[in-house]
Amino acid sequence: MDSVFLYDVTLLALMTATALAVVTVRHLLAATMLLGFYSLLMALVWNNMYAMDVAFTEAAVGAGVSTILLIGALVHTGTKEREDGKKHWPELLLVVVTGAVLIYGTFDMPPFGDPSAPIHHHGAPEYILQKVGKAAAHGSEDESGHESHAGAGAGSAHGDDEFAGHVPNLVTAVLADYRGYDTMFETAVIFTAGVCLVLLLRPANGRARRRRGRRDRRPEPAEEAP
Amino acid sequence: MREQIVPRVVGKMLIPYVLLFGPYVITHGELGPGGGFQGGVILGSAVILHALIFGVRESRKALPRGAIDVLLGLGILLYAGVGVLGLLLGGSFLDYSVLVKSNPAAAEALGMTLVEYGVGITVAAVMITLFNKIAGER
DSSP states (O other): OOHHHHHHHHHHHHHHHHHHHHHHOOBHHHHHHHHHHHHHHHHHHHHHTTOHHHHHHIIIIIIIIHHHHHHHHHHHHOSBOOOOOOOOHHHHHHHHHHHHHHHHHHTTSOOTTOTTSGGGTSSHHHHHHTOSSTGGGGOHHHHHHHHHHHHHHTTSSOTTSTTTTSOOOHHHIIIIIITHHHHHHHHHHHHHHHHHHHHHTSOOOHHHHHHHHHHHHSOOHHHHOO | OTTOHHHHHHHHHHHHHHHHHHHHHHHGGGTSSOOHHHHHHHHHHHHHHHHHHHOHHHHHHHSOHHHHHHHHHHHHHHHHHHHHHHHHTTSOTTOGGGSSTTOHHHHHHHHHHHHHHHHHHHHHHHHHHHHIIIIIOO
């Protein structure tokens, strides 16, 4: 049997077991640790797909920082889940239907790892070879620079690309260069989240807390209007 | 955790290496796996580890809140600044090839590294802020 397939099935079984354990376990600290374990398994899956950058992020963010942040939140909330014997049938139905629709949607996708899938032919080869046509816009000055450097980069996988072999990691080339705008505004989103956090969770002084208390007691404006 | 000897000693030994590994991941972003986001998270986690072991107050002494707030904006400013520098040197926004006139291909790599540092600084500052807000302040 194909060893990659075997590895994938093992990982899937482990992940399903972990996910079920996260849902069923009552102790929230245990659930948080299991989520970290789930992230580590997910990093192995990315690793198996040769998506090293994603695996790296999953291990650092999913298994590392977010686990610590969740534990930090647990200090405030307590580690016991509130007992709620009720079964939420409509919600279960909604989730099952949504999942079924999503699985139905995957039937139209090309098989996993199919080299003739459309996604591997539209644009991707140019980005992988790093010959998208950036340098052509700069004119002859660039070209001479390329040629003078081609000798140094000849030992790399592709010394004749737009970066003269300086950027072997094509993920970074796409993120930081070809899609530089996207990454800049992604950073802006992270920055905005951080600023919002600073503004929202600023330690409330006495006056602010009193004001908030008054606002909560006040009746809804819609009821006063007529 | 302040009284436990094992986390203190292990943490003290580990933190410098983690602090070094973060910039390594950012700088080598265009050579191997990694980049600004991952490196920033690693940098941030070094400070979080310090705060976990020695307490948020000690961590505040090493890295004051004002410094973190400045770093928060400095990262995105560095990113946009590299873009504007490209404009000033006669290219288009975020065109790194004009940064070094004699060697455009190397300039692309340089611009990418600078931009990745911008991402990393902002991400690290946000991670530290997140942890401090959740763990430190009530």
